[in-house]
Amino acid sequence: MTRLVFPDVRYQNSFIAAMEEFQAEGRQTDLSLRQLEQHFPEFIARLRDTHHPPPDSGLVPETLYWAVDDREYIGHISLRHRLNPSLERYGGHIGYEVRPSRRREGHGTRMLALLLPHARRLGLQRVLITCSEDNIGSRKIIQTNGGQLQDIIQNEFQDVPTMRWWIDL
Numbered sequence: 001m002t003r004l005v006f007p008d009v010r011y012q013n014s015f016i017a018a019m020e021e022f023q024a025e026g027r028q029t030d031l032s033l034r035q036l037e038q039h040f041p042e043f044i045a046r047l048r049d050t051h052h053p054p055p056d057s058g059l060v061p062e063t064l065y066w067a068v069d070d071r072e073y074i075g076h077i078s079l080r081h082r083l084n085p086s087l088e089r090y091g092g093h094i095g096y097e098v099r100p101s102r103r104r105e106g107h108g109t110r111m112l113a114l115l116l117p118h119a120r121r122l123g124l125q126r127v128l129i130t131c132s133e134d135n136i137g138s139r140k141i142i143q144t145n146g147g148q149l150q151d152i153i154q155n156e157f158q159d160v161p162t163m164r165w166w167i168d169l
């Protein structure tokens with residue numbers, strides 16, 4: 001059964017295998033897997049230390065969770081504690097990815113369901129989630145979790161329009 005945990009060195013092997021899968025489809029291409037293998041504990045420490053970004057970084061505080069199944073990494077989901085003008089147009093409060101070999105097993109839907117109570121505990125009353133209009137899987141994940149469509153906007157840096165959804169907590 002999928003559960004959310006904080007990034008942890010014990011998932012190193014399956015995490016790196018998942019990154020190979022993501023890279024094969026053109027995602028996470030800025031990660032050097034060789035570097036990752038050599039410096040995994042430092043990498044994990046950075047992932048866990050996103051609550052207090054430097055004031056001039058433009059980043060908002062964020063909590064990253066990994067979805068795991070027994071001892072295997074399945075995907076990640078992050079919760080941004082607040083919005084900024086850029087996230088209001090693209091990104092929203094929550095972003096997620098499921099590793100290619102574990103898609104269409106219901107993990108994306110469950111990851112979002114598991115994350116919403118964390119958002120509520122943080123004091124948020126509703127969360128914004130955005131997805132590209134052609135991302136059927138993500139649309140269904142959001143709708144299954146109670147998403148209400150606000151609007152569909154065109155961001156200049158993207159070919160496909162962006163859907164903005166709110167989930168009341």
Ligand SMILES: CC(C)(COP(=O)(O)OP(=O)(O)OC[C@H]1O[C@@H](n2cnc3c(N)ncnc32)[C@H](O)[C@@H]1OP(=O)(O)O)[C@@H](O)C(=O)NCCC(=O)NCCS
Nearest residue numbers: 096097098103104105106107108109130131136137138140
């Ligand atoms: C989008 C994504 C998170 C879906 O994860 P997932 O674990 O496969 O999702 P689920 O198994 O919970 O599927 C949810 C629903 O969408 C459907 N679905 C999933 N992927 C689909 C696809 N490519 N085409 C059509 N339907 C799809 C599922 O059949 C399921 O339908 P149901 O609710 O009627 O049963 C995953 O494909 C992914 O990581 N993609 C790349 C990153 C990304 O797009 N992230 C989201 C950014 S907004």
